[in-house]
Amino acid sequence: MSDQTAEDRTILLIGSGPIQIGQAAEFDYSGAQACRALQEEGARVVLVNSNPATIMTDSEMADKVYVEPITVEAISEIIAEENPDGVIAGLGGQTGLNVTAELAEEGVLDEYDVDIMGTPLDTIYATEDRDLFRQRMENIGEPVAASTTISLDEDESVTDFDEENFRDRVEAAVEEVGGLPVIARTTYTLGGSGSGVVDDFEELVERVRRGLRLSRNSEVLVTESIEGWVELEYEVMRDADDSCIIICNMENIDPMGIHTGESTVVTPSQVIPDEGHQAMRDSALKVIRELGIQGGCNIQHAWRDDGTPGGEYRVVEVNPRVSRSSALASKATGYPIARVTAKVALGKRLHEIDNEITGETTAAFEPAIDYVVTKVPRWPKDKFGDVDFELSTAMKSTGEAMAIGRTFEESLLKALRSSEYDPAVDFSAVDDGTLESEYLVRATPDRPYAIFEAFARGYTTEEVVALTDIHEWYVERFGNVSSAAEAAMAGDPGPATELGFTNQEVTALAGGEFNDTHASWLPATLHVETGDEPDEEVATDGGDGVSVETVEESSVGRRFKQVDTCAGEFEASTPYYYSAREPLSDIARDEVQVDRDVESVVVVGGGPIRIGQGVEFDYCAVHAVRALREAGIDAHVVNNNPETVSTDYDTSDGLFFEPVTAEEVADVVEKTNADGVMVQFGGQTSVNVGEPLEAELERRGLDCAIMGTGVEAMDLAEDRDRFNALMDEMDISQPEGGTATSEAEALDLASDLGYPVLVRPSYVLGGRAMDVVYSDEELKWYIEEAVRVSPDKPILVDEFLADAVELDVDAVADGESVLIGGVMEHVESAGVHSGDSACMIPPRSLSEDTLARVREVTEDIARALDTVGLLNVQLAVRDGEVYVLEANPRSSRTVPFVSKATGVPIAKLAAKVMAGATLEALSAHEQVPEHVSVKEVVLPFDRLPGADPRLGPEMKSTGEVMGTARSFGKAYLKAQDAVGKPIPRDGTALVDVETLRGLSQKREDLSDIEESVERNFEFTTPDDYEDLEGALQDGEIDLILSRDRDLLEVAVDEEITYFSTVPSARASLEAIETADEPLDVLALSERPTERRDWGA
Incomplete structure (x- = not known):
């Protein structure tokens, strides 16, 4: 391939697949950057990725986009079709790296004369083969464990x-x-x-x-084991001329023994002496040169103070590719690692690649920063009560939040706010011994809050250091935060405002009323009372006359500063900002460079990725930004997730890397003079901020509206009683149900409805703590152990629509007209959370009359809620009757899938109608695909030992894939391949009929499943094995159809494909019948659709 140009060359870019623990949205960001970079150089880009919820899989991101499984079989067909000149492996995470190695080993790359661009295959082997890596390090005199x-x-x-x-x-x-x-x-x-x-x-x-x-x-x-040493990471870049730079170093607060993805991370490093830093910097440059890596890489070191000036270090490992840490380093410094890596892979030298932020320097210029960045992970503790979340060398977190401040304390406070994490323990009920053994010695997601609690109880810095093994410098800073909180509680707000607490937090700590989001992270949480709903007045005097206005009159305020890659040495033109607490006299010297005289809108992002709120919502936010810019409206983003495309500095007209709270979003509105705010696109995070934000904007006298569907309508949709009343008025069917505030009320309701019933708390969303119960005994256990029902915390008891077909509908409304984006049919029946069910588009089991009724109900709800923007309606169909389960007038997790399956960009349409356009003026129309697309979920059970691997009413999945084919069976087969859990085509199947049938389906005839298994497999049952667990461990069983928890936990450990419900078992067996059919890969732009209305 030509060294300096990609003109007339075809480059294959392999994505990372679905969001999963250990590999999240950072590769969508990296892939999107790489696509743009390659096209800037004149390359023809062919992209393959199985994840429809990504920006990189939008048709306009590459010349050809394939949403297909990332397997050797699928990619071989794409290579045969597209004849690429080269493939870039280092931008698709471990998934992309592994499949590239397999393509090379199986001779596919040689057969089609495809070069591996950038980092060579030998280097990949040298970093992944631990023994070979040790030998290479010893060759250059670098110490390793x-x-x-x-x-x-x-x-x-x-x-x-x-x-x-x-x-x-x-x-x-x-x-x-x-x-x-x-x-x-x-x-x-x-x-x-x-x-x-x-x-x-x-x-x-x-x-x-x-x-x-x-x-x-x-x-x-x-x-x-070098457990207890300080862990550091160096992000390094190298080109083909052997020019190398250090982009930044990052220091883990948690010591070695805890995966860097699980640790709180800080850049630049704070505790390493300069001699030690320089030694590891030199080491990183030696390592990247020895391995011959071209592009970005991550080099991990361990360091300890051995009494010498520079200390002692070890080289731990190298990631020869962009990574989670690369995304963090890119957002922390403004240096676009993926963009530069893509251009280096083409043969460009670092000095030939422009720095887009300064416009004066090049990629050979090492970034310099004059602020502190802190990253905190986000764990799914609320979803997996059975899992021990002690931090270790294996990741369990699903996402992360990043914050920028002038000091570590400020950065830490902003990061904790951004994480939206609720500590899972009431420390008031914990004695000192338990606090030490369970929350300080053991590293868990709650440890930062335990450190605050220890200081509140009078522990010294030395005592906390001894218990946590965290470096003294960091522990002292935690102590500073705790001291500032205590000072505010004693009536002196100064230290807290200077350190980085928000005005609302300081008000609450000083005895006033808190009216914002995310209060529970606060140090001294026990002293903060957070109402379920804010009062009309955002600032009301507390008992001591403390109000937010009083705090605002202090000597410090929030000043916005620019991320410029050069610590102010050159003038920067890119609108990438963070806020810092500084004296009021300095606030006038703000660095925000936005045009306050043009129409502008603030789009609120979704924060860290977590179960129930994934990358799908970032997809929606980015589409909203693009739609606004297409309409000539400046779009500013407020978000704090370093992994996402929305926080790329060139996605919007202004990027504000801030926590998503009412106060901080209002600051951005005030600074940009925005005309409106969009909260529909960031999932529950942005919706939750809507009401307090509206009140805060009014308090400040800012002429800025919440755009689209009103906050009141969103609240009505989430208020069970009010929404039910509205449905009754409209004569729309719903499952029967009611609210119980005691055990007796719940038992009476269940008796009236008849078992099974669906139960859930009224005060949480997203399926959390939801369950299906089948008897009085199960209901009593649920009330006593799971939720502890009380008048303050009622539970909802609903009729369970057993054997109903569940549907999702995504629509766009402009206040009058309604456009149906798509109607999806769930594979799973009632009782499985919609976010965990595979689904298909178009539906295959609805009559024309039923589909017409689905359309009618959706349109009626949209108009009743005065919907302007997106609407998701969940329905169930049983015996021809259409029931509404819930409606959400905002973005949903299915929006990207619907857009990819139908070709209708519904998030963009929604943003444009929110900005004042009509669907008619936009010439928007509905499309029904001719192929079948299946969305399948990715479940994290292999990463969370102890988790219940059965599907149920609480969501557990982390991501999704998409399979498309001419038939449902083939599409489902491709989706399972894309998940990485391919359905075996033959072998031995274990069928556990009694558990598979389930309590609500005891009379169901499963003979069709048994017959299908016997056609393709050796049919066995649990009774056929004397030692069933041993048979599983010995590899005697290839497929399991069962709902027995113990059996499925072994299946997870042994990586045996299983299906735990009757519908998924039937779908898998239908899929197997298509195994011999051609794979039939098809580019997204070539998938046929029909221009017609759904249900019309």
Whole structure:
């Protein structure tokens, strides 16, 4: 390939697939940047990714976009069709790296003369093969932890090797690295999957056994433990001329032994002496040169103070690609690592690539920052009560929030606000001994709040350091935050406002009323009372006469400053901002460069990715921004997620990297003189901020409206009683139900409705703590153990529509007309959360009359709620009757899937009608696809030991994929391949009919399932095995159809494909019948649709 240009060249870019633990939205951001960079150089870009909820899979992002499984089979067909000149492997995470290696090993790349661009394959092997990596480091004199490899011989497998010999090999490995504890690491996996610190030999034997199964090359590395050392990461860039720069270094607050994706991370480093930093900087440059990496990479070091001026370090590992840390480093510094990596892969040198932020420097110029950045992870603790979330070398977090401040304390406070995390413990009920053993010594998501609690109880810095093993410098700063909170509570708001608390937080701490979002993260939480709903007056005097106005009169305010990559050395033109608390006398010297005289809108983002609120909402926010800019309206984004496209500095006219609270969003509105705010697109985060934001804007006298559907209508849709009354008025059917404030009321309701019933708290959203109960005993347990019902916390008891077909409808309304984006039919029946059910578009089991009724109900609800913008309606159909389950006049997680399946950009249409256009003026029309598209979910059970792997009414999935084909069976098969859990085509199937049938379907005839299994598999039942668990571990079973929790937990551990519901079992067997049909890959732009209305 030509060295300096990509003109007339076709480049294949492989994405990372679905959002999952260890690999989240950062690769959508990286992929979108890379697509733009390659096209800037004149390349023809072919993109393949299986995740429809990404910006990178929009048709306009590449010359050809394939939403297909990231498998050797699918990509081989795309290569044959598109004949690319080269493939870039380093921008698709571990998934892209692994499949590129497989394509090379199977000869596909050689057959079609496809070059691997950028980092060569040998380098990938050298970094993923832990033993080879150690040898390369030793060659250049770089210190690494003592290590050895345990691997399988060519004729061995995990299920049939000699047990005594295997244990001897593990024992020898332990002796070679100096004894227990050790770290076991698996090769070619993401997010530390299969790894951990182990101090028990029997646990190590099982971990190595599992690691050998997970590893693509059947290797596990056993290394000496350097637990407790400081962990650092260096982001490095290198081009083909061997020019190298350090983009930044990042320091983990949590010590070694905790995965960097699980740790709070700070840049620049705060505790490493300059001599140590310079030594590791030199080390990073030596390492990237030795490995021959071209583009960006992440190099991890461990450091400890050994009494010498520079301390002692080890090289831990190298990621020869863009990564989660690359996205964080890009947002922290403004240096676009993925963009530069893509251009370096084409052969461009760093000095030939412009720095877009300064317009004067190049990519060879090392970034400099004059602020502090803090990243905090977000964990799904609220979804998995059975899981131990102690932090370790394996990731469990689903997302992260980032904050920028002038000091570490300010940055930390903003990051905690941004994470929207509710501490899972009431520390007032915890004694000192438990606080120490469970919350300070053990690293959990609650530890930062436990540190605040310790200081509130009078613990010293030295005591906290000894308990947590966190560096003294950081512990002292936590103490500063705690002291400032205590000062505010004592009547002195100055230290808290100076440190970075919001005015609302200071008001609450000083005894006033809190009327904003995300209060529960506060130090001294017990002293803050947060009402369920804010009063009409945002600022009301507390008992001591403290109000937000009083706090605003202090000597400090919020000043916006620019991220410029050069610490102010050059003038920057890119509108990328953060706020900092500074003296009021300095506020006038604001650095915001936006045109306050043009029409502008603030789009509120969704914050960190978590279960129930994923990258789908960032997709919607980005589309809203693009629609506004197309309409000639300036769009400003407020968000705090470093992984996303919405926080790319060139997505919007102004990026404000801030927590999503009413006060901080209002500050952006005031600074930009915005005409409106859009809260529809950021999921529950942005919707929740709507009401307090509206009140805050009114308090400040700002002429800025919440655009689209009114806040009152959104509230009505979420208020169970008011929404039910509205449906009754409109004669729209709903499941029968009611509200109970005591056990007796709940039992009476259930008796009237008849079991099974659906129960859930009235005070949470997204399926949290929802369950289906089948008896008085189960209902009593739920009330006592799961929710503890009370007059203040009632529960909802609803008729359970067993065997109903569930539907999702996404629509756009302009106040009069309604456009149906798509009607989706769930594969799973009632009782499985809509976010966890596979679904298809178009539906296949609805009559024309039923579809017409679905349309009628959707249109009626849209008009009744005065919907302007997006609307999602969830319905159920049983015996021809259409029931409404809920309606949400805002964006939904299915919007990207609908847009990709139909070709109708409904999020863009919604933004434009919110800005004043009509659907008629936009010439918008409905489209029904001729192919079948299936959305399937990705479940995290393999990363969360102890989690219940059965689907139910509470959402558990982290991401999604899409499979499209001419038939449902083939589309479902492709979707399962895309998830990474392919359905076996033959072998032995275990069918557990009694548990699979389920309590609500006892009389259902499952003979069709049994017959289908017998056609393709050897049919077995649990009774056929004397030692069922042993058979599973020995690889005797290929497919499981069961709902037995214990059995499925073993299936997860052994990576055996399973289906836990009757509908999914039937769908999988239907899919198997299509296995011999051609895969039939098809570019997104080539998928046929018919221009006609749904249900008309």
